[in-house]
Amino acid sequence: MKILIYGVGGVGGYFGGKLAKAGYEVTMIARGKHLEAIRKDGLEIESIDETFTIHPKLATDDLSEVETPDLVILGVKSWQIPQVASEIKSVIGDKTMVLPLQNGADNAEKLLEILPKKNVLAGLCFIISYIEKPGKIKHAAYEPRITFGEIDNVKTERVQEVHQVFENAGISNSIAENIQLEIWKKFLFICTVSGIGGLTRVSIDKIRESDYLYDLMQKTAREMIAVANAKGIPLSEEHFQKTFEIINAQPEGTTASTQRDIMQGKPSELENFNGYIVKEGEKLGIETPANKLIYECLKPMENQARNTSK
Numbered sequence: 679m680k681i682l683i684y685g686v687g688g689v690g691g692y693f694g695g696k697l698a699k700a701g702y703e704v705t706m707i708a709r710g711k712h713l714e715a716i717r718k719d720g721l722e723i724e725s726i727d728e729t730f731t732i733h734p735k736l737a738t739d740d741l742s743e744v745e746t747p748d749l750v751i752l753g754v755k756s757w758q759i760p761q762v763a764s765e766i767k768s769v770i771g772d773k774t775m776v777l778p779l780q781n782g783a784d785n786a787e788k789l790l791e792i793l794p795k796k797n798v799l800a801g802l803c804f805i806i807s808y809i810e811k812p813g814k815i816k817h818a819a820y821e822p823r824i825t826f827g828e829i830d831n832v833k834t835e836r837v838q839e840v841h842q843v844f845e846n847a848g849i850s851n852s853i854a855e856n857i858q859l860e861i862w863k864k865f866l867f868i869c870t871v872s873g874i875g876g877l878t879r880v881s882i883d884k885i886r887e888s889d890y891l892y893d894l895m896q897k898t899a900r901e902m903i904a905v906a907n908a909k910g911i912p913l914s915e916e917h918f919q920k921t922f923e924i925i926n927a928q929p930e931g932t933t934a935s936t937q938r939d940i941m942q943g944k945p946s947e948l949e950n951f952n953g954y955i956v957k958e959g960e961k962l963g964i965e966t967p968a969n970k971l972i973y974e975c976l977k978p979m980e981n982q983a984r985n986t987s988k
């Protein structure tokens with residue numbers, strides 16, 4: 679299977695690295711100093727389990743050099759999906775599968791606005807990883823895992839083939855019974871902790887210590903469930919309870935990747951997280967005051983981060 683990794687950061691670099699290590703033909707789209715380093719010395723992955731270096735078949739920032747892939751794994755941030763989808767149109771074929779692994783609820787929907795339905799899968803992943811320096815990915819914590827599937831949840835031959843490819847590469851993965859529900863279950867957790875984390879600039883254990891902030895997190899999550907339900911996603915009280923069990927179990931010092939982006943003054947996924955809930959709430963006639971508070975408080979910082987990163 680020919681695999682294209684678009685965006686070789688914490689997520690794309692780790693999973694792409696594992697696939698290349700297993701012998702798959704992997705092409706990587708990267709840019710700048712990171713690309714230079716990968717071309718020169720390969721991509722090093724320092725994981726909690728193992729350290730290895732891979733040399734992709736091709737590392738480039740030029741899609742015109744890329745052969746039609748069987749599978750594209752998107753490792754960019756959520757807000758970059760529309761642009762990347764437009765770009766990859768020129769290299770994908772009838773049978774190419776495009777798998778988004780981003781956090782956020784509507785990554786597959788965004789792909790569907792630009793790419794034919796037959797090319798789009800849906801997915802998510804769990805890992806804590808980042809670019810430590812150009813050419814090096816650090817997998818710092820969490821047993822990495824991918825959950826994915828067809829957008830209509832049919833267990834087609836092609837998703838079973840992808841499942842086998844991930845298995846062969848030693849990537850823990852599963853084909854979801856209901857991929858939209860899985861995406862929203864993770865979104866419920868990540869959006870609930872990320873915005874408040876970015877705003878308070880402390881780790882989850884510190885947020886938990888404040889009754890006011892704990893209550894705000896719960897209100898954020900309840901609004902998300904209302905929006906999800908109005909969209910036909912069966913998030914329930916059980917998912918709410920489970921999410922807070924996970925929040926309560928996070929060890930000292932835990933922060934989410936989007937919170938870290940906000941704290942470092944980088945462009946973040948705020949629009950795709952609390953911003954998305956506010957906007958969907960407006961469309962669906964659902965009040966989302968907790969998400970709106972977080973979103974509006976963080977938005978000036980987000981605008982500033984985007985203006986200075988131009």
Ligand SMILES: NC(=O)C1=CN([C@@H]2O[C@H](COP(=O)(O)OP(=O)(O)OC[C@H]3O[C@@H](n4cnc5c(N)ncnc54)[C@H](OP(=O)(O)O)[C@@H]3O)[C@@H](O)[C@H]2O)C=CC1
Nearest residue numbers: 685686687688689707708709753754756780781805806807
């Ligand atoms: N990291 C983690 O632990 C986890 C992240 N996620 C989610 O996964 C997604 C990816 O996050 P993460 O891997 O952390 O992000 P990173 O910022 O580490 O990686 C994204 C990479 O994509 C590159 N990129 C973006 N646009 C282009 C382009 N046009 N051409 C070439 N390269 C490009 C970026 O380059 P540049 O830096 O130059 O912009 C960067 O190297 C997010 O949705 C995140 O929420 C989910 C689970 C865990």
Ligand SMILES: CC(C)(CO)C(=O)C(=O)O
Nearest residue numbers: 803804805806934935936
């Ligand atoms: C919660 C976690 C660490 C799990 O993958 C994550 O998705 C993130 O930090 O963005």
